[in-house]
Amino acid sequence: MNPSAYQAFARHVNPPLARYLALSGRDQRFARASACEMETDAGEVYTDWIAGFGSLNLGHNPPALVEAARAHLASGVPNLFLECLNPVAGLLAERLVQAAGPGFATAYLCNSGTEAVEAAVKLAMAATGRRGIVYCEGAYHGTTLGSLSMMADGEYRAPFEPLLPHFRRIPFGDLDALATALDAGPAALVIEPIQVEKGVRALPGGFLARAKALCHDHGALLILDEAQTGMGRTGSLFAFQEEGVAPDVLVLAKALGGGVVPLAAMVAGEGLFERAYGDPLRCEIHNSTFGGNSLACQVGLEALARLASPEFLDDVRARAAELARLLEAQVAHHPLVERCFVKGFLGGIRLREGDHPWFTWSHWGMDEFAARPAMGALLVHRLHRRRILAQVCAHDWSSVRIEPPLVVTVAQCQAFVAALREELDWIAGHG
Amino acid sequence: MNARDRRLLEGKRVLVTGGSRGLGSAICKEFGSQGASVAFNYSNDAEGAAKTLAAVEATGARALAFRASVLDEAALASMVKDIEGAWEGIDILVNNAGMSQPLPLPLMEPSDWDLVMDVNAKGSFLAARAVLRGMIRRRGGAILNIGSLAGIRLIEAPAHYAASKAAVKGLTQSLAKEVARYNIRVNCLAPGLLEDGVGQSLPEHRLEEYVRHTALGRVGTLAEVAAFAAFLVSARNSYMNGETILMDGGL
Numbered sequence: 001m002n003p004s005a006y007q008a009f010a011r012h013v014n015p016p017l018a019r020y021l022a023l024s025g026r027d028q029r030f031a032r033a034s035a036c037e038m039e040t041d042a043g044e045v046y047t048d049w050i051a052g053f054g055s056l057n058l059g060h061n062p063p064a065l066v067e068a069a070r071a072h073l074a075s076g077v078p079n080l081f082l083e084c085l086n087p088v089a090g091l092l093a094e095r096l097v098q099a100a101g102p103g104f105a106t107a108y109l110c111n112s113g114t115e116a117v118e119a120a121v122k123l124a125m126a127a128t129g130r131r132g133i134v135y136c137e138g139a140y141h142g143t144t145l146g147s148l149s150m151m152a153d154g155e156y157r158a159p160f161e162p163l164l165p166h167f168r169r170i171p172f173g174d175l176d177a178l179a180t181a182l183d184a185g186p187a188a189l190v191i192e193p194i195q196v197e198k199g200v201r202a203l204p205g206g207f208l209a210r211a212k213a214l215c216h217d218h219g220a221l222l223i224l225d226e227a228q229t230g231m232g233r234t235g236s237l238f239a240f241q242e243e244g245v246a247p248d249v250l251v252l253a254k255a256l257g258g259g260v261v262p263l264a265a266m267v268a269g270e271g272l273f274e275r276a277y278g279d280p281l282r283c284e285i286h287n288s289t290f291g292g293n294s295l296a297c298q299v300g301l302e303a304l305a306r307l308a309s310p311e312f313l314d315d316v317r318a319r320a321a322e323l324a325r326l327l328e329a330q331v332a333h334h335p336l337v338e339r340c341f342v343k344g345f346l347g348g349i350r351l352r353e354g355d356h357p358w359f360t361w362s363h364w365g366m367d368e369f370a371a372r373p374a375m376g377a378l379l380v381h382r383l384h385r386r387r388i389l390a391q392v393c394a395h396d397w398s399s400v401r402i403e404p405p406l407v408v409t410v411a412q413c414q415a416f417v418a419a420l421r422e423e424l425d426w427i428a429g430h431g
Numbered sequence: 432m433n434a435r436d437r438r439l440l441e442g443k444r445v446l447v448t449g450g451s452r453g454l455g456s457a458i459c460k461e462f463g464s465q466g467a468s469v470a471f472n473y474s475n476d477a478e479g480a481a482k483t484l485a486a487v488e489a490t491g492a493r494a495l496a497f498r499a500s501v502l503d504e505a506a507l508a509s510m511v512k513d514i515e516g517a518w519e520g521i522d523i524l525v526n527n528a529g530m531s532q533p534l535p536l537p538l539m540e541p542s543d544w545d546l547v548m549d550v551n552a553k554g555s556f557l558a559a560r561a562v563l564r565g566m567i568r569r570r571g572g573a574i575l576n577i578g579s580l581a582g583i584r585l586i587e588a589p590a591h592y593a594a595s596k597a598a599v600k601g602l603t604q605s606l607a608k609e610v611a612r613y614n615i616r617v618n619c620l621a622p623g624l625l626e627d628g629v630g631q632s633l634p635e636h637r638l639e640e641y642v643r644h645t646a647l648g649r650v651g652t653l654a655e656v657a658a659f660a661a662f663l664v665s666a667r668n669s670y671m672n673g674e675t676i677l678m679d680g681g682l
């Protein structure tokens with residue numbers, strides 16, 4: 001890759017991000033990637049424990065998906081089937097509905113998680129004729145205005161207030177608060193099974209079943225956002241399957257496109273699409289030009305087939321169990337670690353804040369972050385120097401996410417946990 | 432006793448690197464007689480270390496000696512831990528450990544370069560980092576780096592030595608800026624040629640040449656450098672920071 005292309009990013013795409021990356025030594029020029037590794041133009045190999053925030057479940061550039069894309073582009077099949085029957089979208093929607101299980105009927109295909117969330121919210125409003133949404137503290141559903149109206153407090157949200165009216169926030173996992181909020185007659189509850197960005201915290205067991213019953217008692221829908229937890233991430237194809245409770249509407253994104261194409265879906269229960277958009281005047285009022293383009297759908301079909309395969313998921317669970325065992329043995333009880341959670345290949349390590357002044361943002365010359373925890377970023381920095389790509393959670397900078405591609409090897413898990421342990425020891429010894 | 436007569440470093444806890452002989456040993460003794468508790472390290476010269484230890488104790492001061500290279504992070508950490516354990520802190524660090532080799536460029540191997548750069552520059556960084564952790568926590572202290580005329584002026588000195596001492600000057604400036612907010616001052620004392628120590632490897636005619644060009648007409652003594660070092664790290668010298676001071680008899 002031409003070096004000036006990276007400078008062009010710094011100049012024309014996101015100058016402040018580029019400055020921060022340079023300042024924190026993270027301005028490597030990555031040029032190639034496959035499976036769990038990214039390689040710089042200088043040949044340095046990094047292991048990726050961010051995995052496109054859960055998009056690269058099959059790893060970088062999975063050969064089967066790349067080949068599917070290549071073959072599809074060469075096939076002459078139309079990419080855009082606007083105002084026509086789209087057979088590739090048809091097949092993908094059919095597979096998604098089947099994979100989601102009994103009760104699901106349609107899938108709206110689009111290009112990003114936030115679009116799928118917006119589609120779900122609008123579907124709920126149109127189907128129920130109601131206004132208002134109940135969402136959770138600590139949520140992350142995307143950055144467009146509807147999704148943003150359900151965003152946790154903080155810098156993602158503050159500059160855009162006031163957001164949509166009648167969006168009510170409840171504490172994550174609080175059934176009493178849910179019951180109260182439902183009294184106002186909202187269209188739906190929108191919730192994530194695991195709030196990744198709030199430090200990777202899971203709903204209490206049994207919550208989904210009771211929440212679904214409460215929603216239905218109040219005439220509201222249950223919308224489950226599995227943009228990040230879905231597609232095998234937690235060891236099941238969808239996290240809700242572990243609870244045995246299906247939502248009314250399921251949001252999928254990220255890994256659905258295999259990390260190769262932008263692809264997201266809103267999978268809806270029987271009758272909902274009809275209730276919302278069930279006549280010729282309304283059947284296209286929610287749309288997106290490239291939603292369901294056949295290239296994305298073809299790659300999505302390939303990705304889904306692989307991620308949903310029982311052998312693949314068995315293997316994921318076996319390797320994830322080994323990662324969990326290693327974390328428990330070497331990291332979970334470290335004095336710096338407040339909490340260590342992992343489910344499948346989705347986890348988080350929450351660090352206690354240190355009290356040494358030289359482990360603070362202001363000592364590092366980044367006073368603009370002074371109010372934030374510094375230990376998560378410190379650990380990320382130390383890991384990065386060992387060529388491990390990691391990141392904190394968007395709403396909880398004390399927590400470092402554990403989110404490798406699902407094709408990560410046991411050896412890579414061992415190396416990661418050993419590095420984690422050494423760096424935690426180093427921080428404890430120097431702060 | 433009025434303020435002028437009070438000893439300069441009364442009650443201060445000091446770590447001097449490279450205290451087994453030469454300037455380091457002289458600094459240990461001077462600091463002891465100025466009322467400081469003195470810890471020092473060395474990497475080889477156990478006999479010299481024993482002499483320094485005895486000499487510091489003879490001043491009535493507390494003294495500790497450690498065999499620990501300034502390039503051994505773990506040994507530095509455990510030394511600092513021991514001193515802080517015994518005295519509850521370190522107020523002053525003198526980065527004195529240093530070395531040179533009389534090598535002209537054509538005979539200087541990359542390994543020679545690395546060794547001299549490592550001991551003089553990296554060793555100062557590592558010792559400073561080991562001690563600063565506690566100084567910052569206690570929000571106070573002083574660091575004195577021993578530089579050299581060779582790092583500042585054009586004199587005949589081996590390239591690696593001159594480069595390492597210029598590095599020490601830069602380290603002084605950067606550290607001074609970084610830790611001033613914690614009430615820690617960092618300065619550098621750069622002697623010219625002294626009566627003993629690293630300069631002894633100079634050939635006779637070079638020594639004569641140096642003496643001829645120095646206004647005072649002689650080399651410096653270890654004692655006069657040590658006395659000035661005591662002032663530089665003392666509370667009397669409260670506004671000097673990031674500075675490199677030459678002490679060369681007027682060249």
Ligand SMILES: NC(=O)c1ccc[n+]([C@@H]2O[C@H](COP(=O)([O-])OP(=O)(O)OC[C@H]3O[C@@H](n4cnc5c(N)ncnc54)[C@H](OP(=O)(O)O)[C@@H]3O)[C@@H](O)[C@H]2O)c1
Binds near residue numbers: 448475577625
């Ligand atoms: N003498 C001069 O003319 C002159 C002029 C300008 C600047 N200086 C500077 O003054 C400082 C002291 O030098 P000096 O003249 O006193 O030299 P010296 O007599 O050779 O003493 C050097 C001291 O440093 C110690 N040392 C060397 N390597 C070490 C290591 N890796 N770890 C711990 N200690 C180590 C030595 O102890 P071990 O041998 O036991 O390790 C010794 O105690 C040096 O920084 C030098 O560059 C001296």
Ligand SMILES: Cc1ncc(COP(=O)(O)O)c(C=O)c1O
Binds near residue numbers: 053111143226254
């Ligand atoms: C749970 C969840 N929902 C929605 C989104 C938004 O997805 P996208 O970035 O594709 O709009 C994300 C992205 O991080 C997410 O984690």
